[in-house]
Amino acid sequence: MRFTPEREIILDEVLKAKTHLEADSLFLTLYQRGIKVSRATVYRTLDLLIKCGLAEKNSFGQNHAHYESVFGTIHHDHLVCLSCEKVIEFIDEEIEELQDKICEKFGFKAVKHSHQIFGYCEKCQKSQN
Amino acid sequence: MRFTPEREIILDEVLKAKTHLEADSLFLTLYQRGIKVSRATVYRTLDLLIKCGLAEKNSFGQNHAHYESVFGTIHHDHLVCLSCEKVIEFIDEEIEELQDKICEKFGFKAVKHSHQIFGYCEKCQKSQN
DNA sequence: CTAATTGCAAATCATTTGCACCAAT
C-alpha cells in the first residue's frame, strides 16, 4: 500500500472536513484550488479509507453518498433537514442498547447501522412561518 | 389523475408484494409475464404512489432503491443481511419514543426516519462456519 | 375533444473500469 501525494491530499481533506463531504464536491474543491487529482482517484481513495476503517459512507436517501471521517469521533446518528440539508449528529446510548437487544432476538450479528431522522430543523421551521 | 391500466397493474404489484421490491425487477417481472408497461412508467408510477402516501422508498445503501407498500402495515425498521440481502422487519416502541425525545431536544420537527441495522442473519452466520 | 399518460430512446448523474503511462519502493 503506497502513500502517494494524491492519497495524502484526500486523507487530509477527509480528516479536516468538519461536515460530511461528497466525492464529487471534493473533486471540484481540489480542482478549483488547482490541485490535480482525478475524479477516479477521489472515488478510489475514499473507498480505500472506508476499507481501512478511517471513514464512513452514508447514503441519506439522496442519489449521492456522503463520506465522513471516523477519526476522533464517536459513533453517532443523524437528523437531516429536508429544507436546508443541514445534518445534526446525535448519540443515544439507550437506542444503541435497544438495537443490540433486537439483534439478539433475531439471532442477527450486527456489523453497523444507519439511523437517520428526516424533518425540519429549528431554523427552517421558523422561516417557514 | 387518471386511473390507467398501467397504474392499476403497478399498484396491484406493490400491494401484493410481501417483500420489498425494486423498480427494475418489477419492470422485468411484468415484462416476462408479457405485460407491456415501460420502465419509465414503472418509475413514474412508483413515484406517484409515494407522493400519494401509498408506498415508501428505502435506500439501504445499495445503488438502487427499494419500494414497499404502506398499506396495512405499521411503521417498522429493518435488519439487512449483508450476505443474502434478506430484510427482516422490526418494530420497537421504545426506540420510537427515544427518537421523539431527541427531536424535541434539538427543536427538530421529524417527518420520517430511516433506521437499518446491517449484519449477518442467523442462517448466513451458520453457513459461514 | 383535449389534457394527461404512455413508450421509446436519448440524456443524466453518480460511480466504476480498462488501459496505457508513471512513480514509489
Added chain:
DNA sequence: ATTGGTGCAAATGATTTGCAATTAG
C-alpha cells in the same frame, strides 16, 4: 525493475426526461 497507482475517457447502472403518439375522462 516491478508492481501498484494515476488519469483519462469510455462504460455502467439506476433513474429521468423530451417528445410524439395514445387514451381516459
